[in-house]
Amino acid sequence: MPILKSVFELEELRKKILSDKDRNIPCIAICGGTGCHNQGNQRLVQAFLNEVKIKKLQPRIHIRETGCQGFCEQGPMAVIFPQKICYVKVTVEDVPEIVAGVNNNKIIERLLYTNPSTGEKIIHEDDIPFYKNQTRFIGGDFNKIDPNSIEDYLATGGYSAFVKVLQMMTPEQVIGEVKKSNIRGRSGNGFAAGRKWEACLKAEAETKYIICNCHEGDPGAFVDRRMLEANPHGVIEGMLIGAFAMKATEGFIFVGDEFPLTVHNTETAIKQAEEFGLLGKNILGSELSFTVKVTIDGGNYVCGESTALTASMEGRVGEPIAKYDHATEHGLWAKPTDLNNLQTWANIPFILRKGADEYIKTGTERSKGTRSFSLSGAIRNTGIVEAPMGMPFRKIVYDIGGGPREGRKIKALQVGGPMGGFIPENQLDITVDFDELTKAGLTLGPGLIAIDDNACIVDMVKYFFAFLSNESCGKCTPCREGLRQMIKIMNRITEGKGKKADLELLEAIAKVQKSAALCALGKGASNTLLSALKNFREEFEAHIESKQCPAGVCKMPLPAAN
């Protein structure tokens, strides 16, 4: 591919890709996200390719391996375009029948999704309640794109937001649009991205960096890596727009080492973008020069914290330091640096393409757009969910998530990861909104974990403490020692040796930790405990007073015979 030298050449290429693509030619899109990979989807894709070859249907039926299509519970899925017929839990044995069905325009009833509440079969993907109740600004295109194909991304209008910015806007105008969209940091803290960008633009330096944080070390959160893995070009386009707006010269995507597929797809996409001249020097003949590199993390939760992340990227040990300077002035290698969460970057092309006015139509007064979550735990429909801001969590759990598993009851929803907290079932009407969650003492993290009556809240708190203690860098005492002591107390409680005063002691330690710990990890370490004590105090008391674990999880000693 010769390097594209102008916007005109890019648009010509897009026209060519679109005219080569006959929209009426059926295409079988098979889910290839990490979740389906472990269900053996590679054999499945190969089986489809072989079948089409053997039956000599090659130019008449396309096969596409996509990124995560979201509905992990029913994976691997195969969606037949253009009608969007959706087959679930597809196995290698089903392949000949599906291919023959596509060729003869026949629907295979037994592979369709069955609505568990009505028993009816649903043909089209968009009619499945799991998808129907979502608003998919970002995830809607994932089944139209092979992550390893820049052509697929261009065919869905990819890089058109960047073109618009390059041709018609000044950096100030781009930042104005981002500010107007009021997009808030998707890491969970909700800091306005536009303000960060503005500060970075104002900082004077020849070299400026931008970073995409796709570290996602939360146990049970897997949405960011899936989004990057499904459409890496979308993130690269977001970063290109950011580079233009902030006059940044280099970009980095920081990814955890446990996600080999994500790293592979991202590196492939960067290479393609370089080959097409969308990354490198004088992009599309403009004055903008920008490169993107993938940096892999050594596998520590704390490295997702901004100062630890910076240290880790510089090759130092990933320990956080106290924040005296803004990273937008003094960040990576002491240069002005803008750090945004992966989901923030993924939203940028959408905002610029549709315009901020369109974007702010979705959401609440102070939280706009959509928020993507990974929904997992004791729930029927595990998967990736994109919900509009303002949607009640009850709707996510019951309408999208399908509610609890057979015969069980949802007890709580855990949000915000190990530094988050619990929303008890009777408070699920709280909505997806940064401020509303803050008011409830929670953060809008990316992972939602449903907890049913089979799980013990006390055990969950102990679990998060063990995780955090293991991940704490050990630098400051309140975090290191506080967690260690709290684990000792929690162990005592879950072994039936708890004392009445233990709960007050736990609260006292939590209070010290909150005010004296160095970084966000230490300050937030006791959040789950405080939230559990607020909402499920009776479970703690049952462990302490009657030496019983109501859920039967903790190994309590048998009552002594009199």
Added chain:
Amino acid sequence: MDIKRVDQIIEKYQGKDSALIQILLEIQNENHWLPKEALEKVSECLQVPLSKVMNTATFHKTFSLIPEGQHEIHICNGSSCHVRGAQRIIDTVVQATGTLPGETDENLRYSLKTTTCMGCCAAGPVMMVDGGYHNNMEPEKAEEIIKQSDKG
């Protein structure tokens, strides 16, 4: 590990000390652990004190300073798998292999690691043995898989 290979990796990163973690990651990926000679070589070539290299190698969870066992077992203990009973799987595997999480047994047969979310929550609890996924684990099933792995 061939020390020449370590040289090649260092060269790839042009001997920049900022690439310390990336270099150690590559050695770890190829060799599955970090031998002393490799660490010394890295320290020498990057002109970073060995104490600093050790600091990094012991701080980040990916790195191992002991040889890995013949079979690598990963058990997911992310919140979702935990809610679905991952701890029972871990307890069973600890019993069956005689090694604790993060360790290798003395006969170098098994290395056991727990991870926090492999990203396939729909199939939890998940266990990975020598790169192969096993879904919807139950203690009896896990024990059987461990037994089978040692036969094969």
